[in-house]
Amino acid sequence: MNKILKRKVLNPTVILMEVDAPLVAKKAEPGQFIILRADKDGERIPLTVADYDRKKGSVTIIFQVVGATTKQLSTLNEGDYIHDFVGPLGKATKVDGLKKVAVVGGGVGCAIAYPVAKKLHSMGADVHSVVGFRNKELIILEDEFRAASGKFVLMTDDGSAGEKGLVTNALEKLIESGENYDEVITIGPLIMMKFVCSLTKKYGIKTVASMNPIMIDGTGMCGGCRLTVGGKTVFACVDGPEFDGHEIDFDEAINRSSMYKPFEKAAYEKACNLYKDL
Amino acid sequence: MPNMPKNKNPMPTQDPKIRKNNFLEVAMGYTEKLALDEAERCLNCKNMPCVEGCPVNVHIPAFIAKVREGKFEEAYKIISESSSLPAVCGRVCPQESQCEAKCVRGIKTEPVAIGRLERFVADYHNDNSKEAPKKVKSNTHKVAIVGSGPSGLTCAGDLAKRGYEVTVFEALHLAGGVLMYGIPEFRLPKSIVQKEIDSLKEMGVDFKVNTVIGKTLSIDELFEEYGFEAVFIGSGAGLPRFMNIPGENLKCVYSANEFLTRVNLMKAYKEDSATPVIKASRVAVVGGGNVAIDAARCALRLGAKEVYIVYRRGEEELPARKEEIEHAKEEGVVFKLLTNPTCIMGDENGFVKSIKCVEMELGEPDASGRRKPVEKPDSEFTIDVDCVIMSIGTSPNPLIKSTTEGLEISKHGGIVTNEEGLTSREGIYAGGDAVTGAATVILAMGAGKKAAAAIDEYIKNK
Ligand SMILES: Cc1cc2nc3c(=O)[nH]c(=O)nc-3n(C[C@H](O)[C@H](O)[C@H](O)COP(=O)(O)OP(=O)(O)OC[C@H]3O[C@@H](n4cnc5c(N)ncnc54)[C@H](O)[C@@H]3O)c2cc1C
Ligand code: FES
Numbered sequence: 072m073n074k075i076l077k078r079k080v081l082n083p084t085v086i087l088m089e090v091d092a093p094l095v096a097k098k099a100e101p102g103q104f105i106i107l108r109a110d111k112d113g114e115r116i117p118l119t120v121a122d123y124d125r126k127k128g129s130v131t132i133i134f135q136v137v138g139a140t141t142k143q144l145s146t147l148n149e150g151d152y153i154h155d156f157v158g159p160l161g162k163a164t165k166v167d168g169l170k171k172v173a174v175v176g177g178g179v180g181c182a183i184a185y186p187v188a189k190k191l192h193s194m195g196a197d198v199h200s201v202v203g204f205r206n207k208e209l210i211i212l213e214d215e216f217r218a219a220s221g222k223f224v225l226m227t228d229d230g231s232a233g234e235k236g237l238v239t240n241a242l243e244k245l246i247e248s249g250e251n252y253d254e255v256i257t258i259g260p261l262i263m264m265k266f267v268c269s270l271t272k273k274y275g276i277k278t279v280a281s282m283n284p285i286m287i288d289g290t291g292m293c294g295g296c297r298l299t300v301g302g303k304t305v306f307a308c309v310d311g312p313e314f315d316g317h318e319i320d321f322d323e324a325i326n327r328s329s330m331y332k333p334f335e336k337a338a339y340e341k342a343c344n345l346y347k348d349l
Numbered sequence: 350m351p352n353m354p355k356n357k358n359p360m361p362t363q364d365p366k367i368r369k370n371n372f373l374e375v376a377m378g379y380t381e382k383l384a385l386d387e388a389e390r391c392l393n394c395k396n397m398p399c400v401e402g403c404p405v406n407v408h409i410p411a412f413i414a415k416v417r418e419g420k421f422e423e424a425y426k427i428i429s430e431s432s433s434l435p436a437v438c439g440r441v442c443p444q445e446s447q448c449e450a451k452c453v454r455g456i457k458t459e460p461v462a463i464g465r466l467e468r469f470v471a472d473y474h475n476d477n478s479k480e481a482p483k484k485v486k487s488n489t490h491k492v493a494i495v496g497s498g499p500s501g502l503t504c505a506g507d508l509a510k511r512g513y514e515v516t517v518f519e520a521l522h523l524a525g526g527v528l529m530y531g532i533p534e535f536r537l538p539k540s541i542v543q544k545e546i547d548s549l550k551e552m553g554v555d556f557k558v559n560t561v562i563g564k565t566l567s568i569d570e571l572f573e574e575y576g577f578e579a580v581f582i583g584s585g586a587g588l589p590r591f592m593n594i595p596g597e598n599l600k601c602v603y604s605a606n607e608f609l610t611r612v613n614l615m616k617a618y619k620e621d622s623a624t625p626v627i628k629a630s631r632v633a634v635v636g637g638g639n640v641a642i643d644a645a646r647c648a649l650r651l652g653a654k655e656v657y658i659v660y661r662r663g664e665e666e667l668p669a670r671k672e673e674i675e676h677a678k679e680e681g682v683v684f685k686l687l688t689n690p691t692c693i694m695g696d697e698n699g700f701v702k703s704i705k706c707v708e709m710e711l712g713e714p715d716a717s718g719r720r721k722p723v724e725k726p727d728s729e730f731t732i733d734v735d736c737v738i739m740s741i742g743t744s745p746n747p748l749i750k751s752t753t754e755g756l757e758i759s760k761h762g763g764i765v766t767n768e769e770g771l772t773s774r775e776g777i778y779a780g781g782d783a784v785t786g787a788a789t790v791i792l793a794m795g796a797g798k799k800a801a802a803a804i805d806e807y808i809k810n811k
């Protein structure tokens with residue numbers, strides 16, 4: 072049981088929670104994730120560590136309400152408890168030796184991209200952040216990103232804030248203008264990461280993508296999180312979640328991610344009815 | 350005068366037509382009358398070959414003699430001297446290749462139903478004994494157990510009985526290991542496993558779930574920061590293997606571990622479960638062990654119309670318990686033996702559509718002594734299925750190895766130990782599947798017992 076210390080609504084569907092979890096906080100690094108169950112009969116879902124405070128012993132998670140479990144989680148308040156909270160899982164982002172990096176985030180993926188940008192910035196790297204959202208309403212962590220970036224480009228699909236267009240447009244512009252990145256780190260929807268990776272492949276820039284497939288245990292026990300990377304089967308929870316973006320079979324990952332779509336939709340609708348007065 | 354019927358008293362079971370639609374226990378257990386009658390079949394041999402057949406040497410003729418006298422509680426005490434989990438082992442041990450394989454009555458007729466009697470005695474005790482587990486006065490020494498499968502639970506129990514302060518660290522949210530997440534309810538009711546865990550709690554064993562050793566805490570931290578004097582690693586062999594054939598990553602291809610975890614641990618068989626599982630109508634399970642048979646029978650219970658076991662060797666070689674194979678057949682699982690999959694085909698939406706297989710024949714014996722299956726030329730055929738479950742084995746998880754310096758690992762990934770369970774590092778013991786690779790509950794339990802004794806010696810002499 073882990074207590075929720077803080078709850079903050081970042082945009083209409085994205086919520087931040089700071090959770091009391093001293094053991095996780097002590098070890099957590101950017102790029103790692105936790106698995107939680109909201110209540111005693113809940114589903115196990117992975118969420119990336121968005122921030123941690125080793126002194127306070129707390130871990131911050133940021134999630135978008137997309138399914139039944141996140142809906143249920145969103146109904147918990149400060150002082151409530153999350154039933155199970157385990158981590159930190161997966162490998163940390165490799166940041167050693169990076170001097171100049173483009174961090175490309177999309178949607179709620181920015182919550183995961185931000186601690187990476189922050190860590191790189193604190194190490195003295197030149198961080199260029201390119202973040203994209205569907206529209207102005209959905210923007211999160213703008214100030215935080217600005218503070219951690221040498222350059223910051225905000226994109227929206229509809230042009231309601233920043234520039235209109237996709238993150239790949241912005242990234243390509245930066246590259247074309249002569250910016251020389253050691254590495255691009257991308258975190259966001261699969262389809263976005265796929266296009267970021269095909270763009271950087273064209274320019275021969277090493278790219279790391281953070282994958283978030285369906286998981287259960289998060290310890291390498293079920294194989295449900297498997298992906299094909301460089302022609303080999305890997306388990307995202309223990310071998311990743313970050314992989315060489317030019318080697319990932321994105322089409323397969325996109326296909327696998329839709330396995331439970333009908334079930335998820337039904338469960339989400341049920342949860343929405345259940346929690347509609349909250 | 351021992352009673353001489355040729356056959357074991359049959360186990361009362363749920364009707365196959367009914368049970369294939371529910372998750373209730375298949376085998377219902379002997380009645381008192383059946384147990385008394387079966388006990389009469391024991392010849393009480395002087396040289397006790399059955400005891401040798403038992404990996405933990407339960408005093409079999411002695412407990413059966415007590416059953417014959419109707420002193421079931423005393424029979425239980427005799428079993429408990431050697432086994433910590435009789436209600437579990439009575440249900441899941443491969444008796445046909447252990448104790449019962451050595452039974453003298455088995456030479457001419459069927460052996461004594463030792464497993465069924467063990468289960469009867471354990472269930473009798475669970476239903477009738479009022480004796481609460483005792484908390485022994487602490488000797489203030491702390492021991493950590495990693496993993497809460499049968500090896501960890503046994504080691505924890507034996508140490509707690511000797512006065513140690515025991516903490517069990519478990520990665521999942523629920524203790525019990527494979528007994529909870531793997532073996533299905535209809536074969537091993539979870540309430541039985543929970544009861545074992547609850548009684549350890551009453552004895553003072555502390556369970557820390559949601560703690561992944563190697564991630565949340567390292568073994569070195571357990572020693573240095575938490576003051577544990579010894580650690581037992583019983584982390585199992587949970588890493589599923591795949592065949593690396595085309596189509597293995599299509600939608601609706603599961604590892605048996607994932608499928609069974611969804612069904613058992615996450616209760617996906619219940620209508621209101623938050624965790625989804627595909628309810629397929631035609632399922633192929635690849636493999637022939639207990640895990641494969643469990644997956645096949647779960648698929649059936651989730652509503653599949655046709656379930657195939659695809660196994661590359663023959664009936665004789667099936668590693669699963671005989672009783673489970675029989676039960677699976679009664680329930681309608683189809684065994685495609687001497688058959689090996691070569692490819693899984695998908696539809697235009699990326700879901701499984703069929704599985705391509707070839708026929709095999711048995712050639713020369715291989716290193717394991719089993720005859721090696723070789724492909725028959727031009728024997729390819731296709732089975733239409735909408736779900737494939739891969740159950741071709743598991744390996745020990747590398748998480749602990751990669752975070753514990755100086756821990757010697759064999760080339761199969763198992764932790765190397767001596768006879769007593771001591772690893773290459775002082776104070777660190779290991780046992781069960783983490784050492785042997787996927788094996789059995791009784792071997793894991795036996796390893797936990799041995800290690801508990803060795804840890805006791807080690808700490809006493811420190
Ligand atoms: C579906 C299935 C059916 C089976 N049927 C039979 C049968 O009929 N008869 C039989 O005798 N055997 C059977 N077996 C095999 C038997 O269950 C195992 O041999 C036995 O459970 C091994 O026990 P163990 O204690 O070594 O490990 P496990 O039972 O595997 O338990 C290991 C535990 O450690 C935890 N763990 C792993 N890594 C860590 C970590 N880093 N930190 C903390 N915790 C960790 C795991 O989550 C797990 O709970 C079956 C196995 C399966 C999967
Ligand atoms: S989540 Fe089960 S192996 Fe990765």
